Amino acid sequence: MMLGAVLAGGGSTRFGSDKALAEHEGHTLLARAVDALSGWCEYVVVAGRPTAPAPTIPDWPRPDMGPLAGIAAALRLARDEGYDLVLTCGVDSVGLPENLPEALGPAPACFASQPVIGLWPVDAVSVVEALLSDPGERHSMLRFAELVDARLVEGAAVANVNTPADLAALSRRSDGT
Numbered sequence: 001m002m003l004g005a006v007l008a009g010g011g012s013t014r015f016g017s018d019k020a021l022a023e024h025e026g027h028t029l030l031a032r033a034v035d036a037l038s039g040w041c042e043y044v045v046v047a048g049r050p051t052a053p054a055p056t057i058p059d060w061p062r063p064d065m066g067p068l069a070g071i072a073a074a075l076r077l078a079r080d081e082g083y084d085l086v087l088t089c090g091v092d093s094v095g096l097p098e099n100l101p102e103a104l105g106p107a108p109a110c111f112a113s114q115p116v117i118g119l120w121p122v123d124a125v126s127v128v129e130a131l132l133s134d135p136g137e138r139h140s141m142l143r144f145a146e147l148v149d150a151r152l153v154e155g156a157a158v159a160n161v162n163t164p165a166d167l168a169a170l171s172r173r174s175d176g177t
């Protein structure tokens with residue numbers, strides 16, 4: 001059984017306002033990500049604030065540690081609720097392939113270009129907990145991927161929205177202009 005998790009925390013400092021609420025093709029990035037995950041599995045949003053109507057959980061062990069703390073929260077919930085796998089994406093990952101779980105599988109794996117998009121076995125929870133509890137470690141997605149021996153999957157053309165210009169470029173592409 002697989003649990004989906006949209007990572008929707010972070011400061012959106014390059015974007016200038018909460019990018020989860022920015023709109024693309026008439027829907028917020030959050031609604032689009034949730035909609036994509038809901039096609040594959042049950043899901044939660046991991047963020048520092050409620051994102052109703054989607055079920056939202058806080059980062060573990062605390063906010064402001066980056067996306068890995070969102071992965072940790074999702075893996076802990078998955079373990080407690082009896083899931084085997086966690087499928088993660090960023091709220092700013094636009095254009096997820098329709099076959100995302102198959103494109104990533106078998107776990108553990110993540111996209112080389114965007115390691116927040118990944119498929120993680122629930123037993124990776126002990127690795128992420130140890131990593132985030134060690135102040136001497138890099139709390140980065142790539143370090144986590146390395147420690148769990150994740151395959152880095154190449155070739156995925158998923159856009160990553162960091163700035164308003166990134167979003168404008170995507171809109172121009174979907175308008176064909």
Ligand SMILES: Nc1nc2c(ncn2[C@@H]2O[C@H](COP(=O)(O)OP(=O)(O)OP(=O)(O)O)[C@@H](O)[C@H]2O)c(=O)[nH]1
Pocket residue numbers: 007008009010011012013014015046047048059063064065066067068069070071089090091092093116162
């Ligand atoms: N749950 C959670 N998600 C995060 C956190 N930091 C970043 N993310 C998510 O991870 C993805 C990639 O993060 P970044 O592009 O670095 O997002 P950001 O930190 O908000 O952006 P900048 O402040 O501009 O660097 C996005 O979907 C963010 O929403 C965090 O501390 N907790």
